[in-house]
Amino acid sequence: MASIPIASSGQSWIVDAATQHPEVVLTLASFAVTKLAYVRVTKAFREVYMREAGVDVRFRLTFAASGVQARAVIDGLPADIVALALPLDLDKIVSAGLISPSWRDAYPSKSIVCETTVAFVVRNGNPKNIRTWDDLTRPGVEVVLANPKTAGVARWIFLALWGAKMKQGAAASLAYVTKVFENVVVQPRDAREASDVFYKQKVGDVLLTYENEVILTNEVYGDKALPYLVPSYNIRIECPLALVDKVVQARGPDVQKAAEAFCSFLFTAPAQVEFAKLGFRVNPRTCKEVAVQQTGLPPATLWQVDKELGGWAAAQARFFDAGAILDDIQSSVGKMRAAMREAAAVAARNR
Template identity: 45%
Template sequence: MSLWPRQLKRSQLSIKRIITPFRLNSLKGFVSMFLVGTFLSVTLAACGGGNSGNSASENPAASPVAANKQNVELTLVSFAVTKAAHEAIIPKFVEKWKQEHNQTVSFKQSYGGSGSQTRAVIDGLEADIVHLALAGDTEKIQKAGLIEPGWEKEAPNNAIVSKSVAALVTRPDNPKGIKTWADLAKDDVKLITADPKTSGVARWNFLALWNSVIKTGGDEAKALDYVTKVYNNVPILARDAREATDAFFKQGQGDVLINYENEIILASQKGEKVTSIIPDVNISIDNPIAVVDKNVDKHGNREVAEAFVKYLYTPEAQQEFAKLGFRPVDETVANTKEIADKFPTVKTLGTVQDFGGWGEIDKKFFADGGIFDKIQAAKK
């Protein structure tokens, strides 16, 4: 939804509140109604000056501050493992925008655990754009009144801009013989993963574990027993995916690491010798993007923020995501031989929808007193 329909909707609500107390059987009421009508006419004229595809110069209401500035600043808040991708993509967007609009865009960037980033935005970090690990975190920002409902329809692919699957990383030559999810429950295996309370990646890891039982014919009781055994083998819960990766590679902790496939690819690119398995039964890890409506309207940079989100779906940007290990959401890019050869095929892929969506998932697994808390309380 572009800015002017939102402004019109808000103006209509304001007018309704103004009209309600007045009665037409008095001169005062008549004058009041006349003034309200005049206000409505001005509002409609301002909002209707162009369609939603117009540039800021054609439709000043689309970006009332940014359109008149030579320099524009955007604040991007994202989860930890996207940092390398955004650092490659942002300069390309900045150059493109400069060429097309003769305007310089600069970015403030913040990266961390998705849960922690979500709380920071709700608590006052004035993000213009949020790229988070899971839609459930974006929904929390919406519920806080910062993002308008329907955000997932404002971008292609239900606003999913990057995706991955879960990977198991072992020590060189795989001395513990890790082959499947089931091996993570063995008594002599130490697993490194992040904390679902602070990391969106870790919530995906948890779902991947649970999904591995359900998708192979197990029931809820078997899933609970298995996941409890696995978390008994976790010596320390990292704050986010990047910290988990560092604990495994740099600090030498654990026998196996569960993490995003893209993190494993990135570690390999940095020279780490990585032995990994992409299990045939897996979970589709979908990462959404959203404009933070309240903040972009305050900052007057909606047009630029929406343009950046749109740019992330271009083949050029999707190729950068793919280079750094994310499975592209653009089918044209995904179907190229180079990309197809890079990512192993997953035979059985679970989705968030299989679990009823993030609202149900959070309530069942991650809310205070939920299944994850019970598993932690029962640890040996």
């Protein structure tokens, strides 16, 4: 199989090989940490569809931050399928008239193709003894997480932090998340960059990221892998998928048939096994056969944004829009740090 770069948003590949059969080319746009999963799953689907339909399906795969991909599709990236980090990003494409408003009803589990949760990666020996959500607020603990303004993973993490104190009320959640952000030392652009900062540059005491990203990164680093833990009360991170209906329909029935078949294939055992191998959690509602066989992941009680926060549209408006809670927290932390710098400067002048 040859990998040929193409011009597109983020990094892209064509999964390709010589063929003498009728062929269809599908473009799949996804977010950074799903790269290996979709390389494997598209290869498996290609073999199945060739055998069952006699058509060779080639894939152009493009990976970037979820919000970047949504904007690229809206601006003209000819993706046939999008698999993004946030349901809200798919809804933005719906608003542009490219995806059916009923996309959640097209496939099992409201079209959530894979799931994960939040993990803490720590240094060898866990010298800061970071084990719970509360430990993130201790003085001297340096936290690394991606920027919620640019990364879907960071918005999920922000909500996980909020949820850690949610049962105590909004005031408790606000105070807690503000304290965590006071300990944040760097906010990279996305989950993959955050891992690079923590693993390669050795910045920080704890990295907050996707559980599956930790598992994959540790495989890459081998004997330099780092320990991680999953808080027992945590958020269910849901990764949705949809056909870009307007694009697919314009390309004709052969493309539409192949694209629909691929989306359906993602919810079958052969595809879900590949997600499970890479550390994603398989929901029994999606594929019970694989879910009951999945062992080794830390047990956790996972809460859902739809049930606890009224869905992603409500969460976006409350937490992430301009002037919302995230901006208030970052402004508060910025003022605190400015005051600390001024106090240090005054102390230095008075020595």
